Amino acid sequence: MLWLTDPLCLEHRSPWGEHPECPERLDTIQRYLVKDGLTEIFKVEKAGTATHEQILAVHTKSHLEAVRTGCEKESMLDPDTYVNTHSLAAALSAAGCVVKAVDEVVQGNTQTAFCAVRPPGHHAESGRAMGFCLFNNVAIGARHAQARGLKKIFILDWDVHHGNGTEEIFYEDSSVFYLSIHEFPLYPGTGRADSIGIKTGEGFTLNIPLPAESSDRDYIDILESSVAPTIEHFQPDLIMISAGFDAHERDPLGHMNVSPDGFAHMTKIVRDLANQWCGGKVISVLEGGYDLTALGESVSAHLRVLANA
Numbered sequence: 001m002l003w004l005t006d007p008l009c010l011e012h013r014s015p016w017g018e019h020p021e022c023p024e025r026l027d028t029i030q031r032y033l034v035k036d037g038l039t040e041i042f043k044v045e046k047a048g049t050a051t052h053e054q055i056l057a058v059h060t061k062s063h064l065e066a067v068r069t070g071c072e073k074e075s076m077l078d079p080d081t082y083v084n085t086h087s088l089a090a091a092l093s094a095a096g097c098v099v100k101a102v103d104e105v106v107q108g109n110t111q112t113a114f115c116a117v118r119p120p121g122h123h124a125e126s127g128r129a130m131g132f133c134l135f136n137n138v139a140i141g142a143r144h145a146q147a148r149g150l151k152k153i154f155i156l157d158w159d160v161h162h163g164n165g166t167e168e169i170f171y172e173d174s175s176v177f178y179l180s181i182h183e184f185p186l187y188p189g190t191g192r193a194d195s196i197g198i199k200t201g202e203g204f205t206l207n208i209p210l211p212a213e214s215s216d217r218d219y220i221d222i223l224e225s226s227v228a229p230t231i232e233h234f235q236p237d238l239i240m241i242s243a244g245f246d247a248h249e250r251d252p253l254g255h256m257n258v259s260p261d262g263f264a265h266m267t268k269i270v271r272d273l274a275n276q277w278c279g280g281k282v283i284s285v286l287e288g289g290y291d292l293t294a295l296g297e298s299v300s301a302h303l304r305v306l307a308n309a
């Protein structure tokens, strides 16, 4: 089990005062891992930054330029998405952590990795920042995995919000399967069950919208009845998790009732599927999760199972 983060991810901070997507999220996760004795079983690494080539495998040149100039001016990139002068470096480091995780997994140095990164990524589309996200970290990792020779990537997104960005990036692509379980209706409003991909990507996007107040049992049922057979049918070379923890019962931005035990159980199902179908290879990438205590407890529960501790 490899744990990847970068101090630059802490420098991305709202110039406009308090914001739920704050550096304290990563501090809290770190504190819980120390408290729960998990840092002793991880190999901890600081990753380098993603290269422009790796960013441009997913995003347009004009998007990269818009992020750069937005950060220089500290202007809002969309109504929800702040940046400061450090945000470009933070976003390149966040993506760089996922790239490094892919390299380590491809080289066989680890089977599983967790990237404790921010800004998050799954709302970022190929051509625009959105919903606290600048670059789509998990998508950049998936494309890098393919550049390193893994052919088929399965992305499971259990953040409470639909990952419109990841969906858009791979909507016409049959080599990356995008499966999202999310509260609906909720921001960003996409993720209906009839959005299934187009052209050669038709059938390689699966959206599972759930009503508010869905529970551990509801999520576990979906993993067993829908996610497991989809992975079996797709036969991925790597499973990536867009691991948001804002489906937690105390999260201020979602209305679900998932507990840390629920996240642990979901993780076990994914780990078992990875062991069965892709040599145990799982890369989990932090997305949302905005109640600090709930986030710390949930990530700790997730990693205890991912590390098989």
Ligand SMILES: [Zn+2]
Residues within 6 Å of the ligand: 159, 160, 161, 244, 246, 287, 288, 289
């Ligand atoms: Zn979210």
